[in-house]
Amino acid sequence: MNLSIKLLAVCATLYANLGFTQTNLQTAPQTATLYENVRVFDGTANKLTQPTNVLVVGNTIKTISSKPIEIPQGIVATRIAGDGRTLMPGLIDAHAHLYLGVPQSLLFDPATTPALLDQKAYESSKATLMSGFTTVRDMGGPMFKFKSEFDAAKAPGPRVYPSGTMIIQTSGHGDYSAPEALPRSFGGPLSIGEVYRISTLADGRNQVLTAVRFNIRNGASQIKLATGGGVASPSDPVTVQEYTADEIKAAVEAATDLGTYVSTHAYNTKSVRRSVDAGVKSIEHGQLLDEATVKYLKNKDVWLSTQVFEEFDNTYSPLQRHKEHQVVMGESDVFKWAIKYNVKMAWGSDFFFETYGVEQNKQLAKLKKWMSPARALKMATHDNAQLMAMSGIRNPYPGKLGVVQEGAYADLLLVDGDPTQNLDIIADPAKNFRIIMKDGKIYKNTL
Secondary structure, three states: OOHHHHHHHHHHHHHHHOOOOOOOOOOOOEEEEEEEEEEEOOOOOOOOOOOEEEEEEOOEEEEEEOOOOOOOOOEEEEEEEOOOOEEEEOEEEEEEOHHHOOOHHHHOOOOOOHHHHHHHHHHHHHHHHOOOEEEEEEOOOOOHHHHHHHHOOOOOOOEEEEOOOEEEOOOOOOOOOOOOOOOHHHOOOOOHHHHOOOEEEOOHHHHHHHHHHHHHHHOOOOEEEEOEOOOOOOOOOOOOEOOOHHHHHHHHHHHHHOOOOEEEEEEEHHHHHHHHHOOOOEEEEEEEOOHHHHHHHHHOOOEEEEOOOOOOOOOOOHHHHHHHHHHHHHHHHHHHHHHHOOOOEEEOOOOOOOOOOHHHHHHHHHHHHOOOHHHHHHHHHHHHHHHHHHHHHHOOOOOOOOOOOOOOEOOEEEEOOOOOOOHHHHHOHHHHEEEEEEOOEEEEEOO
């Protein structure tokens, strides 16, 4: 008996021992969903299509046609009567913190356990998916295990582009260490952010290099750095610069060598220019920029991933409320300038220490202050997907996201009304989102 025959015999024996037979080794029938009589927002157009039919096979969109679609033999299909409703891509939140969808007091409560925070992360993730957000870019938190479960449909949650820990400097944004605590590099304890693997304190080129490489080893699709002050943390005015140019360059070099990019938390002009000059590809926030720096982002082909902020957090200290006021006051001009210069724009909620769910939708709907509903939807679907794709070889979902096109992932919403004309439809997903599909699987159906 030659070697090939021996190998076949061994394989047959193994399959038999595991209970497989020739019959049950045959490919199971593919499943499909056929949306009939829908009007499509494809993620890019300014208006809906005429009545259309869309066939989903497995986890991708197989056929889009104005004519009736025949279901291929060997496929078991569910037919959905759209009755003229809108079929659109699942929404994308480009700046989420699903592990931080808890009150700030809970994070600092000595009685809080990792198990409790895990439970809250599952709840935030499910609420996000059930609000129509089928993809998020998580910008700081230990979301790797959750991502794996969501991808395997073991728990309900969106696709996750994880950053891992946000990389921060001592006395910078996200440093919640006690003021008198020695820095960790001087022998001090882990900060609360490091205990829960939300952040990593890294000072100097070598520590920054290690922090970036650690996150990517864990599965990060992009790197999040804080290069300017923030609202929520206690010791960093929003006008200050954080990380030297060399430290930022170290992060960019490590991320680029390993096949991805760096995004950075920064509001003010000096922080943003230093970051851009060091090679950062996405600015998170930017509400304190001047017009020349917004134009500079366009010239350097850098993304502005921004949000709609409001002064509503009564749990903040007077200093935090002052910082929030500064950010909100600069917001409108930055939106106008970014649109004027055609900067690459992404949108995200940036919720943390807050409950996830419908509030994301309400914040998205407020974009109508600066742009048409169709443009806002494009930003929250197609455009956000283009930012996700910046992860390159680290992209966990390399297919087409954020569009209704043949060959794209079947992340779809069936919506009452026309959101390209009325963005407020998006603000009430419980009522208006009749079907929520992610990766070809229906998670909500109220037809």
